[in-house]
Amino acid sequence: MIPFHISTNMSISYFFVKTFAFTNLLLSSSRVSADDTYDAFQIPKCYDKDSLITPQDPLFAKHRLAFSKFYENWPYSIVEPVPSSFSNFIPADDAAMTKGKEAISQIIQCSNASNIKFTARSGGHNNAGASVMNGLLTIDTRGMNRISAIANTQPKDISPKQRSYWSPGNVSVGVGATAGQSLYVSFNQTSGQVGNAAINFAGALPVGQKPSVGMAGLTLGGGFGFMTRFGGFICDRLISFEAVIPSGPSAGMKIEVTKNGPYEDLFWAACGGGGGNFVVVTDFKFDLMPVCPYNPPPTNDAVSPVKCTGVVKVEYPVMLDDTDAIDFYQHMSYDIDTRITLNFEVNNTHGMVTGIFLGPWDAFMNSLKTAGVNEATPLTLSGFEQNSKIVKNFAQAITDLTGWTNEDNSPNILIQSFLQERSYFKYKSFFLFEPVNAEVIKMLQDLVTYDDKNNSLVFEFQSLGGGPGTDIADYDPRNIYQSPPNNFSSVDPKATAFPHRNARHCLMLKATGNTTMEAEDLLQKMEYSFFKLAKKIKGGASYYNHMDLSVPGIDLYFKNGVEKSDQDYWVDKLASVRRKYNGDGMLSNLRPCCDKPKDPKDPKPPTSGGGIKFSFSNIFYFTLVLSVCVWF
Numbered sequence: 001m002i003p004f005h006i007s008t009n010m011s012i013s014y015f016f017v018k019t020f021a022f023t024n025l026l027l028s029s030s031r032v033s034a035d036d037t038y039d040a041f042q043i044p045k046c047y048d049k050d051s052l053i054t055p056q057d058p059l060f061a062k063h064r065l066a067f068s069k070f071y072e073n074w075p076y077s078i079v080e081p082v083p084s085s086f087s088n089f090i091p092a093d094d095a096a097m098t099k100g101k102e103a104i105s106q107i108i109q110c111s112n113a114s115n116i117k118f119t120a121r122s123g124g125h126n127n128a129g130a131s132v133m134n135g136l137l138t139i140d141t142r143g144m145n146r147i148s149a150i151a152n153t154q155p156k157d158i159s160p161k162q163r164s165y166w167s168p169g170n171v172s173v174g175v176g177a178t179a180g181q182s183l184y185v186s187f188n189q190t191s192g193q194v195g196n197a198a199i200n201f202a203g204a205l206p207v208g209q210k211p212s213v214g215m216a217g218l219t220l221g222g223g224f225g226f227m228t229r230f231g232g233f234i235c236d237r238l239i240s241f242e243a244v245i246p247s248g249p250s251a252g253m254k255i256e257v258t259k260n261g262p263y264e265d266l267f268w269a270a271c272g273g274g275g276g277n278f279v280v281v282t283d284f285k286f287d288l289m290p291v292c293p294y295n296p297p298p299t300n301d302a303v304s305p306v307k308c309t310g311v312v313k314v315e316y317p318v319m320l321d322d323t324d325a326i327d328f329y330q331h332m333s334y335d336i337d338t339r340i341t342l343n344f345e346v347n348n349t350h351g352m353v354t355g356i357f358l359g360p361w362d363a364f365m366n367s368l369k370t371a372g373v374n375e376a377t378p379l380t381l382s383g384f385e386q387n388s389k390i391v392k393n394f395a396q397a398i399t400d401l402t403g404w405t406n407e408d409n410s411p412n413i414l415i416q417s418f419l420q421e422r423s424y425f426k427y428k429s430f431f432l433f434e435p436v437n438a439e440v441i442k443m444l445q446d447l448v449t450y451d452d453k454n455n456s457l458v459f460e461f462q463s464l465g466g467g468p469g470t471d472i473a474d475y476d477p478r479n480i481y482q483s484p485p486n487n488f489s490s491v492d493p494k495a496t497a498f499p500h501r502n503a504r505h506c507l508m509l510k511a512t513g514n515t516t517m518e519a520e521d522l523l524q525k526m527e528y529s530f531f532k533l534a535k536k537i538k539g540g541a542s543y544y545n546h547m548d549l550s551v552p553g554i555d556l557y558f559k560n561g562v563e564k565s566d567q568d569y570w571v572d573k574l575a576s577v578r579r580k581y582n583g584d585g586m587l588s589n590l591r592p593c594c595d596k597p598k599d600p601k602d603p604k605p606p607t608s609g610g611g612i613k614f615s616f617s618n619i620f621y622f623t624l625v626l627s628v629c630v631w632f
């Protein structure tokens with residue numbers, strides 16, 4: 001008997017699509033017969049040969065590598081929808097992007113027909129190496145890296161109050177682009193002059209701190225960095241994205257996802273639910289944030305151009321054994337104006353408070369005082385004064401703080417791939433819902449290890465929440481001393497797939513080594529300390545983008561740290577979205593966000609069949625199966 005039946009409410013189109021999918025399934029084994037494959041690796045001929053990088057190909061050795069040297073995975077093969085230049089930034093053009101999207105649709109159809117599971121890859125930085133998995137096909141999207149920003153024309157009648165929240169433009173970012181490339185090009189194309197001080201009305205993306213991270217993984221998992229408290233998570237700036245459905249009756253169908261469109265559940269899941277779970281994204285569109293979110297005291301002319309004099313860059317060194325300074329940092333970095341997102345990182349033998357204040361010097365000094373900094377506090381006002389400076393060029397300030405460059409580098413270094421920085425590394429993290437106590441600070445201080453070969457075990461406190469608490473309705477950017485609302489924590493937690501909007505900081509542990517042996521030692525120390533720290537840190541919640549295979553399950557990301565009454569909200573909703581678009585799990589992941597058994601209340605998968613091509617052979621197979629159905 002044919003193993004599916006036609007229910008009374010099944011639409012005609014659903015029946016057609018289902019029949020086609022079933023036909024594919026029936027015939028998949030015959031399609032992958034020796035005649036239909038390229039070689040001994042049994043790669044089906046429905047993949048375009050020119051875009052394949054098979055294990056025999058000399059490029060395979062490099063292309064299979066994850067950013068962390070810890071992961072030596074061997075994919076079944078690699079397929080590039082658009083050839084990547086690998087280490088140089090050669091942006092794709094519109095035609096290449098269109099071709100790439102169509103190619104991904106074909107690859108997915110071929111994979112479904114041949115029952116070959118696949119992963120998607122953007123920057124390859126996943127903490128567990130999830131974008132290149134043993135024995136699976138890797139869809140390497142690095143060549144799909146077109147970035148195109150459009151500056152908004154400032155309306156003539158815009159009021160000074162509106163201006164700071166007025167969007168400087170939007171940017172389309174192909175999934176293969178890195179964070180550094182996206183930031184650099186957005187800023188360059190909206191300011192027109194990346195090399196000088198003209199940052200009036202320039203737009204930026206609140207990307208993470210290292211420029212090499214891929215935009216797909218970063219965005220889909222959330223994405224925090226230098227500007228999170230003012231700009232929100234990167235995913236909070238999503239306007240729309242394009243994607244291809246990876247499995248089920250509409251496998252290969254290209255869709256456009258918007259907040260209130262037909263795929264609003266996917267839009268919800270794309271902000272924090274993590275890459276490699278729902279659909280293969282091809283292109284993002286983001287709303288840019290203003291680099292100068294303030295207006296100076298009003299002039300006579302309400303619409304006169306705002307003079308933006310640059311940003312303030314902070315690099316304040318702190319002795320690592322200074323427990324009081326670390327404790328004080330936790331409070332002041334939470335209380336301070338949201339135009340600065342401070343980070344405490346360990347830099348060799350000392351700690352360093354870093355950040356970029358998106359505003360003038362006077363406002364920065366005032367924000368420190370308002371956050372309780374004075375000459376008697378462990379981090380002093382004069383300390384900040386000496387260790388901060390105005391940087392006229394915003395992109396330069398970002399470049400200086402990336403940690404992989406030095407101040408002699410010009411901002412165009414942001415577009416590099418930084419593949420030379422590959423090392424053995426692994427991160428672990430906790431979202432902090434309250435300041436950690438002196439005992440935990442001491443445990444962190446004891447953990448720090450550093451040697452002159454750059455083997456290290458360090459910690460980092462990345463700010464997220466807090467601020468003086470201004471309501472958007474009361475915010476007046478003409479008052480340069482007033483803090484804007486916090487755009488990370490003011491998002492309703494249930495509005496996106498990221499549950500931890502009440503986090504104050506993300507506490508990270510980072511083990512990095514030059515060789516496996518050196519790194520393994522540090523890794524063991526980190527794993528051991530993580531479980532000791534977990535007993536002391538409230539909530540025990542972690543960042544999905546720091547995927548951690550040494551902790552089973554997904555409670556760590558979507559359940560821990562959440563109010564008891566809401567604990568199943570994210571897990572259930574994510575699981576339902578995954579079943580709807582990726583029910584067969586063809587798009588694979590090492591630690592899927594949310595595998596749960598089917599639920600009778602599950603929404604039906606989309607069925608408009610956009611990706612299916614009615615070739616002669618498909619029509620033949622279709623007719624064959626239809627006849628068999630009728631016959632039965």
Ligand SMILES: Cc1cc2nc3c(=O)[nH]c(=O)nc-3n(C[C@H](O)[C@H](O)[C@H](O)COP(=O)(O)OP(=O)(O)OC[C@H]3O[C@@H](n4cnc5c(N)ncnc54)[C@H](O)[C@@H]3O)c2cc1C
Pocket residue numbers: 067119120121122123124125126127129130131141175207208209210212213214215216217218220221222223224225274275276277279280281282545546589
């Ligand atoms: C050096 C370094 C610095 C970091 N700094 C920060 C930081 O400042 N802020 C921050 O928030 N995070 C940071 N991270 C963590 C980072 O956000 C995650 O590792 C992220 O998942 C990396 O994204 P990627 O695209 O580079 O990785 P990949 O390994 O390519 O992808 C990550 C996941 O997304 C999936 N995926 C890839 N492409 C697609 C696609 N087109 N469609 C659907 N799924 C896809 C993959 O299959 C995989 O599951 C950092 C990581 C590293 C290694």
